Amino acid sequence: MISYLRSILPLCGVALFTLLIYACGGDDPDNGMEPVTTGTVSATVTTEGSAAAGILVQLFAPGASSATTAVATSSNGVANFANVEQGSWEVEVEIPQGFDLDAGETARKSVTVVANQTATTSFALVDVFQGETVEANGNLEFSPSTLTIDAGTQVRWVNVSTVLHTVTPDGHSEWTTATIADNGDTFIHTFDTPGTYQYFCQPHVGQGMTGTITVN
Numbered sequence: 001m002i003s004y005l006r007s008i009l010p011l012c013g014v015a016l017f018t019l020l021i022y023a024c025g026g027d028d029p030d031n032g033m034e035p036v037t038t039g040t041v042s043a044t045v046t047t048e049g050s051a052a053a054g055i056l057v058q059l060f061a062p063g064a065s066s067a068t069t070a071v072a073t074s075s076n077g078v079a080n081f082a083n084v085e086q087g088s089w090e091v092e093v094e095i096p097q098g099f100d101l102d103a104g105e106t107a108r109k110s111v112t113v114v115a116n117q118t119a120t121t122s123f124a125l126v127d128v129f130q131g132e133t134v135e136a137n138g139n140l141e142f143s144p145s146t147l148t149i150d151a152g153t154q155v156r157w158v159n160v161s162t163v164l165h166t167v168t169p170d171g172h173s174e175w176t177t178a179t180i181a182d183n184g185d186t187f188i189h190t191f192d193t194p195g196t197y198q199y200f201c202q203p204h205v206g207q208g209m210t211g212t213i214t215v216n
């Protein structure tokens with residue numbers, strides 16, 4: 001019996017060693033690591049030549065009607081799709097209210113993804129908004145904070161910072177409170193009734209982030 005154990009002990013050691021090598025094999029670059037088959041798609045969106053933040057960009061398999069995934073552009077105007085299988089893909093920009101494609105642009109473009117590389121594409125938009133724009137900025141201000149307009153005018157609030165703001169009516173119900181959470185987010189309201197409309201930002205009203213729209 002002892003001699004039998006003594007004879008199989010080295011075999012057990014070999015088996016254990018083989019198991020360890022097998023288990024660790026994935027970390028060994030020389031030992032059957034899966035080749036990388038994915039790359040990155042990088043889409044840049046600009047409005048009038050400047051980086052456009054908060055614009056939704058979608059990735060489609062060729063000819064597909066529903067998107068594989070969607071990413072909003074960051075403050076640098078870039079939407080990155082990581083780990084995209086190599087091959088042909090289509091990238092489509094969602095044109096926000098108040099914007100249009102620049103002359104000669106198309107909303108959906110083809111890209112070819114190569115493993116370990118970045119395929120780039122870009123979309124140029126133009127601002128065709130016909131109203132007044134109020135920026136909610138990183139100094140915790142609405143700019144301009146007072147605005148006088150004619151009835152029927154649209155006002156667009158745009159978040160030009162990286163902090164969340166709200167556009168909250170103060171003592172009236174001309175609109176329902178709106179959150180512009182991210183850089184590039186907008187809220188648009190049409191003022192049809194003459195009057196004075198005060199509003200504030202909920203998180204920053206304590207820092208004086210208020211505004212007034214006067215409609216004639």
Ligand SMILES: [Cu+2]
Nearest residue numbers: 165201204209
């Ligand atoms: Cu705010």
